[in-house]
Amino acid sequence: MPDYDILIRGGTLIDGSGAAGMRGDLAIAGGRIVALGPSLDGRAEKIIDAEGLAVTPGFIDIKTHSDFVLPINPKAESKVRQGVTTEIIGHCGFSVAPVLPGKTQLLADYLSGGAPWLPFREMSFSEYLATFPAVSVNTGVLVGHNTLRLMTMGLEDRSPTRVELEQMLALLEDGLAAGALGMSSGLFTPPGSFAKPDEMRAFAAVLARRRAAYFTHIRDEANKVMEAVEEAIEVARDFSIHVEIVHLKCSGVDNWGKAEAVLERIAAARAQGCDIDCDAYPYAAGANPLKNLLPPWVQIGGNATMLARLAQPETRARIRAEIERAGLNNWGRIPSWEAVQISISPRRSDTAGQTVAALAAAAGCDPIDQICDHLIADDGATRVLITSICEDDIRTIVRSTTALVGSDGNCVATYGVVSQGLPHPRFYGTFPRVISRYVGDERLIPLDQAVYKMTGGPARALKLSDRGLLKEGYRADVTMFDPADFRDQATYADPHRYPSGGRTSVIVNGTVVVENAIHTGATRGMVLRREPDGSVS
Ligand SMILES: [Zn+2]
Structure with a gap:
């Protein structure tokens, strides 16, 4: 009997906490990390030579819309080949469930600009989670406020009636009871933009009672970005819930250079006890x-x-x-x-x-x-x-310890239906771009800090109980890459390109999903669920 399923030998272990890397071995058995050390003895079914590689926790993509594509692209290629092992989906108010009777076409039309190929069907949120397909990444799911509003009020520019609000709150409760991590909002676009702060506070009260979190595409990322950040901070402060400001940016030429002040405001709120985080992708273009x-x-x-x-x-x-x-x-x-x-x-x-x-x-x-x-x-x-974003603001955000890394991208692939069109290169390049360009070329931050912003940081924000660190007993989500050869190759003109790196390997829940840049076909990702105490596993 071997002692371990997998033994990773001789890599630089970067544990995801922000601490500096150390040369060592890591052993996996039963889907979990069971030992770490300078040199491990014991026999293993599989030995991976990690000499010259960084060995890190699997990257946690805290901000994605992969719910639009995972059912048709379960291998999640463009993400796992970046080292991503967990995706949080259902963002910006857009979730693909619940779909109430007779409302299927309404939601399909509404989401057609993001999910043109996804088949929609009537289902409750619990049915959505219970029938979630087997995919290569772990997924944590959010209930979208825009979807709830669409289901109960359509695209109306008004406040909900008492009955409508209660119906939306009940749908949120359903989703949270099923295990959703929290609610997302997209206050920039209809129908979320028609919701006044009071309406959002009614949802926040439910989230607080359920110990769930609030993820927000804030009301304005351009001329009123500071006011919109303030609205998010108020929710975190008044309800003592975790708030994530997603894809933080200062968009539009009149707002270039505001990133420093925005990050300072978020850091100050944290210093005053607000449980608030933000994330961003390292590109000057957005997509919508x-x-x-x-x-x-x-x-x-x-x-x-x-x-x-x-x-x-x-x-x-x-x-x-x-x-x-x-x-x-x-x-x-x-x-x-x-x-x-x-x-x-x-x-x-x-x-x-x-x-x-x-x-x-x-x-x-x-x-x-x-x-x-x-x-x-x-x-x-x-x-x-x-x-519409300036490069200096991107650098400010990448350098900041306050901002995490999130792709805001879908997992797509270089073949099949999801290979159509010219998607944003962040779908293929976010994580290696931070490492190759901002850690390597520009030396803005050290590698262990960048890894923290992709692993331990998002795990803390999401309250993941056993992921995001290389630690005994934790789930074996592990990414290995050669820091000298892990570069984004996707561009705006030619986005369907996986990152470089012939030695990149990725393990999800103890199963090898990518081995030396080849996808093994394994789909052993788990659906993450929120526990009553607010932790997620
Ligand atoms: Zn958004």
Whole structure:
């Protein structure tokens, strides 16, 4: 009988706590880390030579939308090949459950700009979790506020009635009882943008009672970013719940340089006892459904109503005037329409990679007309990249110990349905990009700090009880890579490229999922659930 299932020999063990790495061995048995030390004896079924490799906890991607693709891409290639072993899904208010009777098409239309290929069906949140497919990564799931609002109120610009609010609260309770980690909000886009702070406080009270967490795409990441951060801090302070500000950014040319002050404000709130965190991806472009760049009133009434509205010249004139005055909804003022590029357009796939400026010039119309025509031709499903963040702010955020790393990306692959279009390169490159560019090339932070922001940090924020560290008794989620050869290769023009690194290996729950950059096909990820005490396992 061997003593261990797997023995990893001679790597640099970086334990995820932020402590400096130490050369040593690590042993795995029964899906858990059972021993660590400078030199382990004992026989193992499998020995991995990690000489020259960093051996770290599996990366925890605290911010993803992989719920849109995991059922059709269970091998989660673009994530596990970055070293990711856990994904938190259901963010920005967008969850794919619950779906109430008769509301399937409504949700499919609503999420078409993010999940154009996912089949939707009626289901409760507990049914969603109970039937979650076998996938290569562990997944923790959030209940989306926008989805709850859509189910009970549609796309209405008003506050809920008492009955509607109670129905939404009951749906949240259902999701939390099933094991959801908490609730996500997307206060930047309809219908979340129609919710006043009081409505969100009603949800926060439920989250507090259930010891669950609140993850928020804040109300404004552009001209009112500081006020929006303040709204999130107030929820953390007043309800004593964990709040995660996701994909932190200061978008739009008028807001470049604000990252330092925003991070200082979050750090000050933490110093005063608020349980608050933030995460970010290391790219200057964001991604969103095209419709979300327009003023929120455009979407009132749902997809068909929106498309009919977009055909009217008076609507276009109003959109034009509002964008000229205040910039894009949530994204602020951009230097030019060159900054907006079609990413995925299911019915106009020929336009992927082209900018709004170029398409408008080719059509001989102005950019607002081009956007409206494009949305109509694409049934509202178009997704775009928006280059609106400045590199100095990215560096400030990467350097900061306050901000964790989250990709805001989907797990996709270089083949099949999920290989379509030009997705954001963060889907393939977030984690190796931080390591190769900001640890390696620019020497902004040491490797052990970067690893902390990908492992121990998010595990603490998520209250994971046995993941995120290399520690005896913890689940054996382990990533191994050569720090000199672990570089993102995905670009905006050519995003479907896995990172470099022929020696990258990844273990999930004690099973090898990636071995020397080859996916083994294993789908042994677990659905993580929140326990009554608020911990997650
Ligand atoms: Zn978001």
